[in-house]
Amino acid sequence: MSALLLGWAVLLAQFLLVAAMGCAVVRLLRGPRAQDRVLALDTLYVIAAMLLLVFGIRTGSPHYFEAALLITLVGFVATAALSKFLMRGEVIE
């Protein structure tokens, strides 16, 4: 019973998150300006981390947690570097 309920909930959550990723990808492609694209990319990182956590619950494997941790770390560094680039046109001054 609880396995069935959880299975459907996980499936639905995955659909919702993929739809959210689709919205972010549309914004990423449409722009219109560079800062909009960076914002969409940042959103994409967060949703990807959430999707990995949901995958972890689905498979019952704790390894997805590490992937989610890494993707939040990498997303932060990437967005910070891109913002810096938008500000000055170079990452390291």
Place this chain on the structure above:
Amino acid sequence: MTHAAELPAWAALSVAVLLLFGAGLALVGAVGLLRFGSFYERVHAPTLATTFGIGCVLVASMLFFSLVQSRFILHEVLIAVLVVITTPVTLMLLTRAALYRDRIEGREAVPPPPRSRR
């Protein structure tokens, strides 16, 4: 989902509700990202996903793994701390970069810099 078969009903229900709530919030935030008209409005949309969206999913994951492995799994707290620290920093950096670009190009109606820096 065979590993979840021995989960009590209340736990399965709360994990399911938390997951759907978190994923729904992320979707609403992404829809906002798509619908809002200007960059400064769009900046507000992803904060839905980065506060309670990911928070709900993390609590669901903690609850689920703690019950399945019947010991306390708390390492999701690390992701929560990381997200809480990094999201404001990235959003502030990005908004400041956008403001800087808009001021130079004079494209959108943005407030002028304070008198001391003009």
Place this chain on the structure above:
Amino acid sequence: MRRVLPHPLIALFLLGAWLLLVESVSPGAVLLGGVLAAGGSWALASLAPPRARLRRLALAPGLLCDVLVEVLRSNYAVARIILSSTKGGARRSGFVRIRLDMRAPYGLAALACILTTTPGTVWVDYDSAEGTMLLHVLDLVDEAEWVRIVKERWERRLMEIFE
């Protein structure tokens, strides 16, 4: 104490993070985590950040609870705006410039994080010469109301903690 461990709070935080990551409290894990935490606090000391003065740390948990409630409330508010907004509409978003009395750098950082984490408001810029901050608000009804909220609800309490 300061010479052995320059930043005890940071070291404690690093040790906690390490123990959560390896998921054990065995003597080996604690020893390795302790060495890493001490190394991290030494690395931070070599960067020489300005020292924080935490005057009344006891007020922090209450503030944290209020931040959580506020984040929950504005999550609901912003979700409603997104789902109900028609193109254009009556909603107006815009910038507000607020004069702050707080000068403590960590207090300002905490204020910036609180305002940016809360959906619906983003801290944009701070000018240290004039002591003013620029805030972008998604649903700007009354500018004076936002000035009052920032000063009464957050700035006054952060000043009690940090100054």
